[in-house]
Amino acid sequence: MYNSKQLRFDLINPTSPLWRVKAKQRPVNSSVFRFSMLPSLYVAASMPLNVTTRIIDEDVEPVDFNTDADLIGISFMTYNAPRAYEIADRFRSMGKKVIFGGYHPTFMKEEAIQHADAICLGESENNIPVMIDDFMNGGLKPFYKSELVDLKKLPKLNRELIRHNAYVTTNAMQATRGCIYKCAFCSVAAFNRYRIRTRPIGQVIEELKGLGRSVLFMDDNIGLNREYAKELFKVMKPLGKRWFSQCGIKIAEDEELLRLAFESGCRGLFIGFESLSQESIANWKKQCNRQTDYLQAAKNIHKAGIGIFAGFVFGSDKDNPDVFSNTFDFLLEANIEVLQSTRLTPFPGTPLFNKMDKEGRIVTKDWSHYDFFHVVHTPLNMDAETLHYGTAWLQRQFYAYKSIARRVRKAFSYLDTNTVTKVMLPLNLGYRFKLSAYGAFQMGRAFDGKNVILV
Structure with a gap:
């Protein structure tokens, strides 16, 4: 009524x-x-x-x-x-x-x-x-x-409801929603009932025309449906946009998809590498990352002119204290531009939470600690202090000014100047200040790369 x-x-x-x-x-x-x-x-x-x-x-x-x-x-x-x-x-x-x-x-x-x-x-x-x-x-x-939303029927947004100058961009949209993979720690796929849905390309283009030159696609995995993504990128090319999104690492194995992404304006992708350990990847059931050569994948993406915002998670049942220094070595060799490094957080609604809860390994249900900056479970192959301080050590090493300067210099050889100076550098400085505010830089001093030395 x-x-x-x-x-x-x-x-x-x-x-x-x-x-x-x-x-x-x-x-x-x-x-x-x-x-x-x-x-x-x-x-x-x-x-x-x-x-x-x-x-x-x-x-x-x-x-x-x-x-x-x-x-x-x-x-x-x-x-x-x-x-x-x-x-x-x-x-x-x-x-x-x-x-x-x-x-x-x-x-x-x-x-x-x-x-x-x-x-x-x-x-x-x-x-x-x-x-x-x-x-x-x-x-x-x-x-x-309700049933999952039919993306053909999405309503038109009124972006005047938010303060434009308060956000890094208000030119955010979605072409797809959801993910088909059943990664044990991911609540996004569960929220979308393990399905991927796509909007009609014509509707995506019409919305893009009304946005500024730089656009953020808030898709969970914009390249998951490869044929859809290729068609979308072809149609986007004449618009002259510069865009950023999230994508699975398998895009690195599809030269045509990478080329079309770049030609349509893609200049950076958030990619969940999660772990260097294939055992951890298998344990989390992250099938899309199985048997992937991470170093070659990074080279392929960089060769296409696209920057990488990498996500790594620490605290897997297969992780030991060497994981932090090994990951840092990889980040340097691959020249990963931006890093999101987090302590494993088993969120309610995920298979990982259910498993750990049954095992009695959830140490707190104070939800305010489920912010990636606290250890909320009992690791198997390191103690909680090692996980906590080791993650902080990696963050401190990666976002040290000398590390930022090093990768910025290298990035100029394969990324355009605008991407380096207006996206990569602000993100690096932003993360440095954010992590400093959380105390990560001070905590990182208590770890020597393998062991907690001061608490």
């Missing part, structure tokens, strides 16, 4: 104390990690016409507890769950109705519903109109779950 009464909706994205807009020691260059609020924009775009949505990002502005909004929405991942519950409890004590969405409430619905009136399970686009209608008619249900 359609209800024409006007409704005001506040959609809040909570964040940690370190990153909140009023944090006293907020890290310099933190904006380089703030991307367009794509999920929130899709929530707003899915609202009935009688709803006015305000998006509040705690990275950018404080929560307005004096709001006149009729309904409060909070979207969050696991490490922000405590803050989300705090905000929700306060609003509910004031008589406001609160709905949740996002990864953590989807996978931990029975916990989350203790702090909310309703939860959107999974994607929002189909659920939101039903939830709003039920709210307007006084009949909110606890849980709402």
Whole structure:
């Protein structure tokens, strides 16, 4: 039933104390990690016409507890769950109705519903109109779950709902959603029910035409459907865009796909290398990385003129203390431009969490520690201190000024100047400041490359 009464909706994205807009020691260059609020924009775009949505990002502005909004929405991942519950409890004590969405409430619905009136399970686009209608008619249900969204029917976004100057870019979009792989630690694929969906290429091109020259594709794996990706890149070429995204490492084995990606404007890809150990890759069931020569893959991608933002995870059951120095040696040899190095975090909703929980190896369920900067499980082949300080050591080594300068110099030989100076260098400096704010540089001094020496 359609209800024409006007409704005001506040959609809040909570964040940690370190990153909140009023944090006293907020890290310099933190904006380089703030991307367009794509999920929130899709929530707003899915609202009935009688709803006015305000998006509040705690990275950018404080929560307005004096709001006149009729309904409060909070979207969050696991490490922000405590803050989300705090905000929700306060609003509910004031008589406001609160709905949740996002990864953590989807996978931990029975916990989350203790702090909310309703939860959107999974994607929002189909659920939101039903939830709003039920709210307007006084009949909110606890849980709402729909079929996966048909990407042909995605609503048009209103990017004016967010502050453009607060983000590294607001030119963010998706051509595909999901992933077919069942990596043990990944909640993204589980959230998308282990499927890959593609938007009609014509719709992608039309949206691209309305964006600026530099674009961020927030796809989980933009090259997973290779034939789709090749056709998309061919059609994108005349637009003259410069774009960045996330992709599986197998793109390095397809020379045509790499060439088309570059010709269409690709200048950098986030790639989950995860581990140098094939045993770890097999243990995590990351089939897409099996039997891959990482060094050759990096050479192929660089040869195509594309930079690499590599993801590595430490704390596998197969990792020992040598993993940190071995990985650093690889990063140097391959001249990986940017590194995201994290402690293994078994998120709720993943096979890894379920396995470790049954084994009694989850050492805390304080969700605020599920931020990649804390050890939340018991490793097998090293102690928790070694994992914690060893990861910090690698971060300190990689983001030392001399290391940054070294790889920047080398990158000029295969990346264009704009990519090096306006993307690679700001990301490196941003990570340096971010890790310094978390104490990684100081912690890294307590490790000598193999052993914890000072605590």
